Amino acid sequence: MIKKYAQKIYIALIFIFMYAPIVTLIVLSFNASRTRAKWGGFTLKWYGALFANAEIMQALTNTLLIAFLSALIATLIGTVATLSINSMKRANRALFMSITNIPMLNAEIVTGISLMLLFLTLRAKFGFTTILLSHITFNIPYVILSVMPRMKQLNPSVYEAALDLGASKSQAFFRVVFPDLMPGILSGFLMAFTMSLDDFIITHFTKGPGVDTLSTKIYTEVKKGIKPEMYALSTLIFVTVLVLLLLVNHTPKPKEPKMPGRS
Amino acid sequence: MSTKLIDLQHITKTYGDNTVLDDMNLYIRENEFLTLLGPSGCGKTTTLRIIGGFEKPDQGVVLFNGRDITNLPPNKRQLNTVFQKYALFPHMTIAENIAFGLKIKGKTKAYIEDKIKYALRLVNLDGFGSRMPDSLSGGQQQRIAIARAIVNEPKLLLLDEPLGALDLKLRQDMQYELIRLKNELGITFIYVTHDQEEALTMSDTIVVMNQGYIQQIGTPEKIYNEPENAFVADFIGDSNIIPSTMVRDELVEILGARFACVDKGFGTNKPVDVVIRPEDVDLVAPGDGTLTGEVTHLIFKGVHYEMEVTANGFEWLVHSTDMFPVGAQVGIRVDPFDIQIMNKPASEDEEAVTIDE
Amino acid sequence: MNKAAVKKPESIKISYFNQKLLTAPYLVWSAAFIVIPLCMIFYYGLTDKSGAFTLENVISIASAEHAKALWLSLLLSFVSTLICLLLAYPLAMILAQKNVSRQSFIVLIFILPMWMNFLLRTLAWQTLLEKTGVINSVLSFLHLPTLNIINTPGAIILGMVYNFLPFMVLPLYNSLTKIDPNVVNAAYDLGANAVQTFLRVILPLSVPGVISGITMVFVPALTTFVISNLLGGSKILLIGNVIEQEFTQASNWHLGSGLSIVLMVFILINMLLTAIFDKNGEGNAL
Numbered sequence: 001m002i003k004k005y006a007q008k009i010y011i012a013l014i015f016i017f018m019y020a021p022i023v024t025l026i027v028l029s030f031n032a033s034r035t036r037a038k039w040g041g042f043t044l045k046w047y048g049a050l051f052a053n054a055e056i057m058q059a060l061t062n063t064l065l066i067a068f069l070s071a072l073i074a075t076l077i078g079t080v081a082t083l084s085i086n087s088m089k090r091a092n093r094a095l096f097m098s099i100t101n102i103p104m105l106n107a108e109i110v111t112g113i114s115l116m117l118l119f120l121t122l123r124a125k126f127g128f129t130t131i132l133l134s135h136i137t138f139n140i141p142y143v144i145l146s147v148m149p150r151m152k153q154l155n156p157s158v159y160e161a162a163l164d165l166g167a168s169k170s171q172a173f174f175r176v177v178f179p180d181l182m183p184g185i186l187s188g189f190l191m192a193f194t195m196s197l198d199d200f201i202i203t204h205f206t207k208g209p210g211v212d213t214l215s216t217k218i219y220t221e222v223k224k225g226i227k228p229e230m231y232a233l234s235t236l237i238f239v240t241v242l243v244l245l246l247l248v249n250h251t252p253k254p255k256e257p258k259m260p261g262r263s
Numbered sequence: 264m265s266t267k268l269i270d271l272q273h274i275t276k277t278y279g280d281n282t283v284l285d286d287m288n289l290y291i292r293e294n295e296f297l298t299l300l301g302p303s304g305c306g307k308t309t310t311l312r313i314i315g316g317f318e319k320p321d322q323g324v325v326l327f328n329g330r331d332i333t334n335l336p337p338n339k340r341q342l343n344t345v346f347q348k349y350a351l352f353p354h355m356t357i358a359e360n361i362a363f364g365l366k367i368k369g370k371t372k373a374y375i376e377d378k379i380k381y382a383l384r385l386v387n388l389d390g391f392g393s394r395m396p397d398s399l400s401g402g403q404q405q406r407i408a409i410a411r412a413i414v415n416e417p418k419l420l421l422l423d424e425p426l427g428a429l430d431l432k433l434r435q436d437m438q439y440e441l442i443r444l445k446n447e448l449g450i451t452f453i454y455v456t457h458d459q460e461e462a463l464t465m466s467d468t469i470v471v472m473n474q475g476y477i478q479q480i481g482t483p484e485k486i487y488n489e490p491e492n493a494f495v496a497d498f499i500g501d502s503n504i505i506p507s508t509m510v511r512d513e514l515v516e517i518l519g520a521r522f523a524c525v526d527k528g529f530g531t532n533k534p535v536d537v538v539i540r541p542e543d544v545d546l547v548a549p550g551d552g553t554l555t556g557e558v559t560h561l562i563f564k565g566v567h568y569e570m571e572v573t574a575n576g577f578e579w580l581v582h583s584t585d586m587f588p589v590g591a592q593v594g595i596r597v598d599p600f601d602i603q604i605m606n607k608p609a610s611e612d613e614e615a616v617t618i619d620e
Numbered sequence: 621m622n623k624a625a626v627k628k629p630e631s632i633k634i635s636y637f638n639q640k641l642l643t644a645p646y647l648v649w650s651a652a653f654i655v656i657p658l659c660m661i662f663y664y665g666l667t668d669k670s671g672a673f674t675l676e677n678v679i680s681i682a683s684a685e686h687a688k689a690l691w692l693s694l695l696l697s698f699v700s701t702l703i704c705l706l707l708a709y710p711l712a713m714i715l716a717q718k719n720v721s722r723q724s725f726i727v728l729i730f731i732l733p734m735w736m737n738f739l740l741r742t743l744a745w746q747t748l749l750e751k752t753g754v755i756n757s758v759l760s761f762l763h764l765p766t767l768n769i770i771n772t773p774g775a776i777i778l779g780m781v782y783n784f785l786p787f788m789v790l791p792l793y794n795s796l797t798k799i800d801p802n803v804v805n806a807a808y809d810l811g812a813n814a815v816q817t818f819l820r821v822i823l824p825l826s827v828p829g830v831i832s833g834i835t836m837v838f839v840p841a842l843t844t845f846v847i848s849n850l851l852g853g854s855k856i857l858l859i860g861n862v863i864e865q866e867f868t869q870a871s872n873w874h875l876g877s878g879l880s881i882v883l884m885v886f887i888l889i890n891m892l893l894t895a896i897f898d899k900n901g902e903g904n905a906l
Contacts, residue, residue, distance in 0.1 A: 007714045014711050017782065018729065021744030022736045024754065028747070036747050081646035084639060099650050102658070105835065107843035107887055109860055110880050113867055114657030117664060117877070137653040140646070191731075198734040200846060205867065218739045222850065226743065234736050241735040245727060317805055337808040344809045350802035354824045363820070364810035415810060 022238065029231035036226070046232040053229050056217065060233065062128065063197060063213040070135035071192035077136070078143025078192075079185055085144070086151045100145075103138045111138060112205035119206065126208030134206040135196045142195055143188035150184030266328070268293045268419060268451050269314060274323035276309055283309045284320070285475045291419075291453060296445055298454045298462040301472035302498070307455045308423060310472075314453065315344045315421050328418075342419035343412035348428055349404045351396040357383075357407055358392035364415040382410035385444065402433045409444065419451045426461065438464050459499050463487060471495050492605050496538040503544070503579055507537040507604075515604060518575035520553045522597060526604040536605045541582040543601035546572070552594025558587045661884075665877035677878020686862060686879065693859040694886075696773055697841035700780035704788040704837045705830065707781070712792035712829075713822075725793070730786045742779050742850050749775060749851075771853035779847040780837075787836035795829025796822070835890045843883055859883060 029047070033040025050056060085096050103111055115134045124130055154177065162172035200215035207216055218230060269291040276284040284306045291297050299307035312318040313325060316337035325333045332340060343364070351360050358379050365375045383389050386406035396404055405425055412420055422441075426434045442465055445452050456462055462469050463483045471478040471486060471494075479491045490496035493504050507517045512527040517537055529535055549555050556574025563569075568586045572579045574595055587593050668674045680686055715725060733741065748754045749770045756766040769775045799822065807817040845860035852858075859879065866876030 010710060011714060014707065014785075015728075018733060018785070020748060021741045021782070022733060024744040024747050025736060025740055028744075077645050077649055080642055084642035084646065087639060088643075096646075096650075099654060102654050105839065105887065105890065107839050107860075107883060109843045109845065109863060110661065110884060110887070111657075113863070113873075113876060113880060114661050115653065116867065117660040117873060118653070118657040120873070121660060133653065137649070140649065194731055194734050198738050200737075200739055214737055215739055218737060218743075219846075222739070222743065226740070230740065234740055238736045242732065245732065249724065315805075315809060317808075337805070338811045338813055344806070346802040346806055348800070348802070350800055350806040352803060352806070352821060352825075363807070363812070367811040367816060411806075411810070 025231050026235045026238070029228065029235040031228065031231075034225075034228060046228040047236070050229040050232045050236075053227070055212075056214075056227070056229055056233060059212045059214050059217040062131075062211065063215070066128070066132050066135055066213060067193050067196040070132055070139050070196045071189050074136045074139035074192045075143050075185060075189045078140045078188060079147055079181070081140065082144050082147040082151055086148070100141045104141045104145075108138075108199075108201040109205075112202040115202065116205040126206065127211045130206045130208065131203055131211070131213070134202050135199065138199070138202060139192035139195060142191045143185070146188035146191055147181060147184040150181050154180055266293055267291070267326070268295075268328060269453070270326035270329075271310070271314070272324050272326065274310070274313060274320045274325070276306075276313065276318065276320050283475050284313075287323070287475070287477060289470060289477065289480070291451060293418075294449060294451055296442075296452045296454065296465060296467045298456060298466040298469050299472060300456060300459060300462040300469050300498075301478075302457055304474070305472040306475045307457075307472050311344075311421050311423055311453060311455050314419075315342065316340050341417055342421060343415055343417040344421040344423065345405075345408045345412050345425045347423045347425070349396075349401075349408040349425075351404055351407060351411070353396055355396075356392065357388075357394050357396065357399070360396065360407060361392075361411045361414055363411065368415075378414045382414045385413070385447070386410045386440075401429050402437060405429065405437060406440070409441075413444070413448060413450070417450065419453065422452060422454045424456055425454075426456075426458075434461070441465060463499070471498060473498075489603055490538055490605065493536050493538075496536075496603070496605065501541050501580055501582075503537075503539045503541065503577075505537045505539070505577060507535055509533045509535045509604060513599070515602065517602075518554065518577050520575070522553055522602055523599040524602040524604060525600050526602075529604060529606070534607055536607060538603040538605060539579075539597055539601060541569070541580040542567070543597060544572075544579055544581045544583075545596045545598070546570070546581060546583055546585060546587055547594040547596050549592040549594050552596040554595040556593060556595055558589050558591045558593060561586070561589050661877045661880050663877075664873050665879075665881040668874055677875050678881055679878075680875060681879060681882045685857075686859070689857045689862050690859045690882070692773070692856070693842050696776055696780065696858070697838055700777045700784070700841050701788075701834055701837045703777065703781050704785050705833065708785060708788040708792050708833065709830075712789050712796050715789075715793055716796035722793075722797070726790065729789060733786075738783065739846065739850065742783065742847060745775070745779060745782065745851060746770060749778075770851070771855070773852065773856060775851040776848050776856065776858075779851040780841045780844065783847065784837040784840055787840075788833040791832035791836060792826060792829040795826045795832075799825050831893055835893065839887055839890055842886060 028036050030042050030044070031040055032043035032045070081096075081100075085093055085100075088096065112134075115130075115137070119126060119130050158180070159172055159177050162176040163169070167175065198215075199213075200219060203213050203216055204219065207213070212220070214230075214233070218226060221227060221230070267290040269289075271287060271289045274284050274287040274289075275282070283304075287306070287310065289310075299310055301307050309318060313320050316332070316335060316339075320333065323333075324331050327341070352363065355363070361379050361382050362375045365378060370378075379392060383391060386409060388403060388406055388410070391399070391403070391407070396407065399407065405428075408425070409420075425441075426437050429437060438461060441452075441454075454462075454465065463486075466483055468480065469483055469486045470480050473494050479486060479495045481489075486495065487499055490499060490502075496502045496504055505517055507515050509526075509529040509531070510516050510521065511531045512529075513524055515522050515524050515526075515535070515537060545552075554574045556572040556579065558570050559573050559578070560571040561568060564582075567582045567584050570581045570583065570587060572581055572593060572595065579595060665677050666673055666675070668676065681690060746753075749767065750756070751766070751768065751770070753770075759766050769778070803825070804817060804821060807821045812820065843860045845858060845864040848856055848858045848861055859882075863876050863879050863883070866872045866879070870876075
């Protein structure tokens, strides 16, 4: 009994540790005082000011656009790569998996400066495109690593059965194999989206002047003091995701179609 | 008379709303090979885990040689378990696996070395000591699991469906090996299985369980020949179970025809269930039997033919070395001592259930 | 009895489409954006501004300033990795026993916090840790001594533990859930008590998770420049800060690359360790 309570308290403490800063930020978003050091009373004004702040809105647009595009492209490349890695010979497979592991195991700062050096050498214009390319690069491994397990669980006979029943190769793939991989692909996409959204370090090295994501915007504001609008925006994003997650997890799946005419 | 090694008294165990064991009473005598037999979810594994100490009963006590061990943790019990799928320590060699319990007890190096050698020889795996578990086949791992348990010289060995993961041929070999081990070591075995053939082959005593209740306890012969209710009859081997009426002692009316039998004490004109094993149905010329029917199916099974005979609206399952073609008219005769009379089940729980395994 | 070990059947491999066509995009991409950029670090790190070969950039790690930063980085990342391991192991054990669904666990500990920007989350610790901050208010209310760790290495360690703890919990949790509960039961059955069972069975079987977790925490902690910037004030320089400044302020890419090569030596040691313990070559980070 004591053991059970001790376990619960331990889990609770860790979660308090993990979520205390988040709660702090949410509280700060309602703080009327401009500095985070003191509480100046409850206000909603930052939420209003947020939408009037063109710089923050621009950074938000960049962040979401880069997250979406990089996740999408990484999912495409990553899924195709998984298909190919899966049917490789052992040696090639090991080589490819090692290459895939490099961005995951390497320090982000090293990945960041290596890409920076590449773009410098190519005399590329630092900006939206360089950030996007970099994000795709570090997102691909996440997609591969979430599709790979599904790929392994796949029963190859299912594909052969589809061929046996007269499906063409691509029909067999898209009707039988692909739907089975879908959960892995989807979670790979979401993982990539989240990673891109939260990234600062690699963006920091590959962004150009005048182009900011939320992360880099916040970083430049650190010295002057974070604008409270930023807390409001973060709170909005966080709460939106939280609500979405709760909806997905707690909506009971409808067992029967609703009766028409009843409310 | 040998003593009770394990005595389970009024054991009840529930998980949430699900009562797995309900007021169960069972004892196991020293040096017995006892099998808990039943379909999945019947409570046999829970019973074993309670004896092993991995579960605590909600009510009731477990006595070991007369001593209450209900709250004793598994590491303090004088018994060992052979787990389903072996549960060998994957990071240790075979020798280290076998030595585990002995090292914990602080035995000397020489003693442990000796025991490892002895145990490996006992299970016919001499020279496997330095191998890793995952380099062994299922049957070999199984025997190591047994070796690991018996080097500790337990008074009681618990075996949880130990042969379940093996293929048929290997399973049969291992059955003989287990009987040999049991005889050589002279320790008590409690064996859990859902395989009735395994139970019949190896056990001194079989406990048939269903839905948390003991259905029947007896020797394999007794369980097979004299099932006490329809569940046992249906679970153990093939059988014809026919609702009938006991006319009076030693006379039963089956499907409108009267058969002589040997059972007494069921009362007069009482509804009963009758069990007749398919090999006990004698097919004779039409008119020579108590009933007349028509052969509707015929399959060659190797040792015998399996036939279905429809007589008086019931499909009789018949095993016979004589063949009658489909469509043939046959007489059905059953010797009095081959007719087993059973009381109607008292509750729904005891109704026969279909087993797919 | 067949003495030879039964070999697991080689899983059937199917090429769904033309293999070359499938391999090409990722091959090109990883060459262009992973392999070549890494080579460029080596090129810049081993040359001077005129393009001539030199080891000076690498050797400059031995200079007092750089060596101090590297030493401090190693120390802080070692301490925070250790703290992460000690905090995460019990948590992973409790969660593995509880049979929480893996999915919801990952979301709760890993994904959900990420939707609050990581810089802001780290900055929030300033608010919490300040002299008159939330934690000290609670502590003084309870008549306990107040904490004074903002702008000290202690705050950096806290920031590292906070940011990288999930990377330790996840591989540990993965390797602990892979242990067959009956293997643990077997240890008890053979007479081992809780401590013996943990030391002889559970801990050795979780080694791959421990190694993987250490790698996942140690590398980002060793190389961070953000956490030290946000929580350490501007006085404390880690090796990550030095490299970052060479690139963004001093624009001395050669020196920055040279120091990165030194950093990569440590990372490589880590990768080798993982490769040895992660036999499937799949990485069990996720």
